[in-house]
Amino acid sequence: VIVVGAGPIGLMTAWRAARAGAQVRLLDDGGTPAGHVAAGMLGPWSEAEHRDGAMHDLMVAAARRWPDVARELAEDSGHDVGFTASGTLLVACRPEHMAPLRRHGEVVKGLDDPLEWRTGGELRALEPGLGTAVAGGYALKHEHQVDPRRLMAALRAANAARGVHSETGGARRLVERDDAIVGVETRDGTRFTARTTVVAAGWEASQLAEGVPLRPVKGQILRLFGEDPPVTRVVRSADAYVAPRPSGEVVVGGTVEERGDRRVIAGAVSRLLEDAIALVPDLRELELREVAAGLRPATPDGLPAIGADRRAGLIWAAGAFRHGILLSPVIAEAAGGLAAGHDPLPGMAPFSPRRFREAA
Numbered sequence: 001v002i003v004v005g006a007g008p009i010g011l012m013t014a015w016r017a018a019r020a021g022a023q024v025r026l027l028d029d030g031g032t033p034a035g036h037v038a039a040g041m042l043g044p045w046s047e048a049e050h051r052d053g054a055m056h057d058l059m060v061a062a063a064r065r066w067p068d069v070a071r072e073l074a075e076d077s078g079h080d081v082g083f084t085a086s087g088t089l090l091v092a093c094r095p096e097h098m099a100p101l102r103r104h105g106e107v108v109k110g111l112d113d114p115l116e117w118r119t120g121g122e123l124r125a126l127e128p129g130l131g132t133a134v135a136g137g138y139a140l141k142h143e144h145q146v147d148p149r150r151l152m153a154a155l156r157a158a159n160a161a162r163g164v165h166s167e168t169g170g171a172r173r174l175v176e177r178d179d180a181i182v183g184v185e186t187r188d189g190t191r192f193t194a195r196t197t198v199v200a201a202g203w204e205a206s207q208l209a210e211g212v213p214l215r216p217v218k219g220q221i222l223r224l225f226g227e228d229p230p231v232t233r234v235v236r237s238a239d240a241y242v243a244p245r246p247s248g249e250v251v252v253g254g255t256v257e258e259r260g261d262r263r264v265i266a267g268a269v270s271r272l273l274e275d276a277i278a279l280v281p282d283l284r285e286l287e288l289r290e291v292a293a294g295l296r297p298a299t300p301d302g303l304p305a306i307g308a309d310r311r312a313g314l315i316w317a318a319g320a321f322r323h324g325i326l327l328s329p330v331i332a333e334a335a336g337g338l339a340a341g342h343d344p345l346p347g348m349a350p351f352s353p354r355r356f357r358e359a360a
């Protein structure tokens with residue numbers, strides 16, 4: 001099996017395929033994966049506004065897998081995976097956000113987690129670091145987070161332990177024979193052959209293989225640091241999110257912009273800080289360690305592309321958009337399992353990469 005792209009999806013797919021007994025080669029071009037800057041919130045309920053039931057089900061299934069995946073990965077890698085069962089507060093900071101948030105709570109109640117509306121005072125009793133601007137919201141007990149950098153480091157170690165052959169080298173094109181994909185050619189002209197090639201190259205996957213249109217959606221994000229962060233749970237509003245880690249890192253994000261550059265813009269940084277400080281005022285005392293931008297891989301319908309292509313020998317694991325950290329366990333199980341010769345996972349038809357060709 002060849003896996004192209006060593007972001008969170010490619011790394012975890014390679015790990016799953018190797019655990020299932022496949023011989024795996026993992027190729028990456030040395031670019032910065034979106035996963036390197038991602039916050040790592042595992043948020044199916046916060047982000048339940050998605051109208052597509054299948055997508056919500058996939059996100060919930062992924063969130064439920066996380067504790068086991070974190071344990072298995074820690075065993076395989078010997079690393080701290082960075083998974084934290086912190087819970088999340090989903091709050092409104094402005095009067096005009098109260099009604100939409102209550103409506104969101106009704107949707108989520110119908111879907112899954114039992115939710116009680118809490119006043120600002122009740123939320124501050126849970127998390128004394130919240131600002132007085134926080135007027136109300138929900139406590140999501142089952143919505144956790146993982147540190148994507150620790151996750152990817154653990155996956156690299158687990159892959160090495162499982163014999164995955166990792167190489168630095170950009171794939172230039174897929175090698176096709178008799179309408180089947182039989183491997184890849186790298187930018188320096190080397191050819192690698194494989195029974196199955198998994199394309200997990202983030203938003204650039206569509207430059208490598210036809211069939212799934214992908215575009216970059218930029219996100220700017222900040223990393224603050226303090227020995228003793230002022231909150232312990234993830235805090236999210238319509239304006240910003242704050243993800244505190246046990247290490248003292250506090251991630252503040254994130255913009256969602258229809259563009260493909262990685263420039264960090266002063267106005268965006270200032271707005272993110274202002275919105276985050278309204279949520280958690282003591283953030284203003286923390287050290288600002290990093291400002292960064294990443295490019296999320298998005299499909300036209302916002303759903304990921306997971307599974308077999310029309311052409312034999314090619315599997316897609318791409319288009320996870322804003323949810324690639326959350327979804328990595330299910331995408332990897334589906335794509336890595338297929339690559340290792342297992343049957344397709346049930347319930348994956350809405351995410352078939354073939355839907356774009358059929359629609360064309």
Ligand SMILES: Cc1cc2nc3c(=O)[nH]c(=O)nc-3n(C[C@H](O)[C@H](O)[C@H](O)COP(=O)(O)OP(=O)(O)OC[C@H]3O[C@@H](n4cnc5c(N)ncnc54)[C@H](O)[C@@H]3O)c2cc1C
Nearest residue numbers: 005007029031034035040041171202219294323324325326
């Ligand atoms: C600011 C921001 C915040 C986010 N927060 C969250 C969050 O809280 N929760 C969540 O679930 N998700 C979040 N995401 C989304 C998440 O980061 C992405 O969905 C996820 O990284 C997608 O993973 P991927 O492996 O498909 O792509 P990527 O992470 O982009 O990795 C793709 C890899 O493929 C390599 N590559 C590309 N082309 C080639 C080639 N031709 N040959 C070889 N290698 C190649 C790239 O260099 C890269 O290493 C966030 C994203 C951003 C930008």
